[in-house]
Amino acid sequence: KEHEGLGGSHHKTIDTAATRGRLPRFFLHEDLGSPFASVEAQMRACLQRLPLDEHVAVTIAEHASDLYLLDALRWHPQRTDKMAEAELHFTSALLGASAMLSIASWPNAERESANGTEHWSRVAKFTSLLSKNPAFVAGAPFYIQMSLPSNFYPRLEKGAVNLRLSLLVSMPPANVILGTTDPGYMGLRTPLMQGLFKRYSVLPYRASAWLASSENANPTQHARPIDIFFSGSxxxxxxxxxxxxxxxxxxxxPSGRVDVSCETITGRTVNFDDPAYVAxxxxxxxxxxxxxxxxxxxxxxxxDTASSRRLFDALAAGCVPVIVAKPKADRSIFSNVVDDTNLSRIDALSSFARRYLPFS
Incomplete structure (x- = not known):
C-alpha cells in the first residue's frame, strides 16, 4: 500500500503482520537511491516506540542511523571479507523484526582492548532487559546483528565467540533472528558457530527488485528457453x-540449453564508490x-544454500532451485528459512520469496 508520508513523500507500507504473525508495520522509503534522511527518521521513530527502557531504545536507534547499512540495502554481494558489506545477508530482518539489537564490532582493532569490557557490559544489559521485555516474552522475533572486523577472524574461535554463544544460548530460538554471514563461509572459520545456525533462524537475502516488475508478475506462467542456469564464481x-x-x-x-556466467561483483573487487563499477x-x-x-x-x-541471494532470487523468479551438495551434507539449516519438504511446489515458494521484496 502506498500513502503520503511526512512532507508529501511517498512511502510503502510493509505489512509484516501478514507474513510473520503479531508484528508491527515498518515504513521505509520507496527509493533507497535518494537521500536517506527520511529513512533514518522513520527507523528511529519506529525503534524508539518499542517497549525497551530509554537507554536501550536510544542505543538501538543510534545504530539504526548507520548510513552504510541503509546504502547497502540496495546491493547483494554474496561473500566478502568486509563485514560492513556482509551485513547484506540479513537486511531482510528490518522487515520482520520487532526490534533491531545491534551487537556491533569495535570501530578498529586498536580500540578493541580499550572498549571490549564496556561493549560486552552493554550486551549483557541488553540480554537482561530483553528477558523481561513483554514483546520478547510474547514471542515477537528480534533481530540481532553480529558483526566483526575482518582482521578479527583469526580470533573468532576464542573468547569473543564464547561471549556471543553465552549471550545467544540464553534466548529462546523462536524469539531470535540471528543475522550473520553465510554459514558456509563462517563455518570454515568458526566451528563453534555451527550449532547456532541449526538452532536459530538464518536470514535470507531479499530477492532482487528486478524480479518484481509488472511484466514478471507471474514468473512461472511462460515458456523457459534455458534448461539450466548458474551465475557466480x-x-x-x-x-x-x-x-x-x-x-x-x-x-x-551439448544436449541442453545451458547458461553459465562466471561474472561476479563481490570479493576484493567491490568498490561502490566507483561509478563505472556500480554501472x-x-x-x-x-x-x-x-x-x-x-x-x-x-x-x-x-x-550458499541457507542465506544466499542466488537461492531466493531463483525462488522469486519461478526457477526451480537445485541445491548441489555432497551426498551426506547437512541441510537442516535450510529448514529454518523455508519449509523445503516439497521443493517442487515452485508456485508457493515463489510467493514466499517475493515476501522479501521490500522495494518493488
Whole structure:
C-alpha cells in the first residue's frame, strides 16, 4: 500500500503482520537511491516506540542511523571479507523484526582492548532487559546483528565467540533472528558457530527488485528457453562441490540449453564508490535476473544454500532451485528459512520469496 508520508513523500507500507504473525508495520522509503534522511527518521521513530527502557531504545536507534547499512540495502554481494558489506545477508530482518539489537564490532582493532569490557557490559544489559521485555516474552522475533572486523577472524574461535554463544544460548530460538554471514563461509572459520545456525533462524537475502516488475508478475506462467542456469564464481572450491557441479553442466551442455556466467561483483573487487563499477554491477544483476526468469533449473551450490541471494532470487523468479551438495551434507539449516519438504511446489515458494521484496 502506498500513502503520503511526512512532507508529501511517498512511502510503502510493509505489512509484516501478514507474513510473520503479531508484528508491527515498518515504513521505509520507496527509493533507497535518494537521500536517506527520511529513512533514518522513520527507523528511529519506529525503534524508539518499542517497549525497551530509554537507554536501550536510544542505543538501538543510534545504530539504526548507520548510513552504510541503509546504502547497502540496495546491493547483494554474496561473500566478502568486509563485514560492513556482509551485513547484506540479513537486511531482510528490518522487515520482520520487532526490534533491531545491534551487537556491533569495535570501530578498529586498536580500540578493541580499550572498549571490549564496556561493549560486552552493554550486551549483557541488553540480554537482561530483553528477558523481561513483554514483546520478547510474547514471542515477537528480534533481530540481532553480529558483526566483526575482518582482521578479527583469526580470533573468532576464542573468547569473543564464547561471549556471543553465552549471550545467544540464553534466548529462546523462536524469539531470535540471528543475522550473520553465510554459514558456509563462517563455518570454515568458526566451528563453534555451527550449532547456532541449526538452532536459530538464518536470514535470507531479499530477492532482487528486478524480479518484481509488472511484466514478471507471474514468473512461472511462460515458456523457459534455458534448461539450466548458474551465475557466480567458477573458481571457488566449496570442498569440490562447485567444480563437480560445473563438470556435470559441461556434460549436459551439448544436449541442453545451458547458461553459465562466471561474472561476479563481490570479493576484493567491490568498490561502490566507483561509478563505472556500480554501472557494471547493476548490469550483471539485471542480466542475472533476466536469465533466472528464463530458466527452468537454477543451480545453488551448498555453501550458499541457507542465506544466499542466488537461492531466493531463483525462488522469486519461478526457477526451480537445485541445491548441489555432497551426498551426506547437512541441510537442516535450510529448514529454518523455508519449509523445503516439497521443493517442487515452485508456485508457493515463489510467493514466499517475493515476501522479501521490500522495494518493488
Amino acid at each position: 567458477c573458481r571457488r572450491r566449496d570442498g569440490g562441490v562447485r567444480g563437480a557441479m560445473l563438470r556435470t553442466v559441461d556434460l549436459v551442455r 557494471n554491477a547493476t548490469a550483471i544483476l539485471k542480466r542475472t535476473a533476466k536469465a533466472m526468469l528464463s530458466a527452468d533449473l537454477c543451480l545453488s551450490p551448498v555453501g
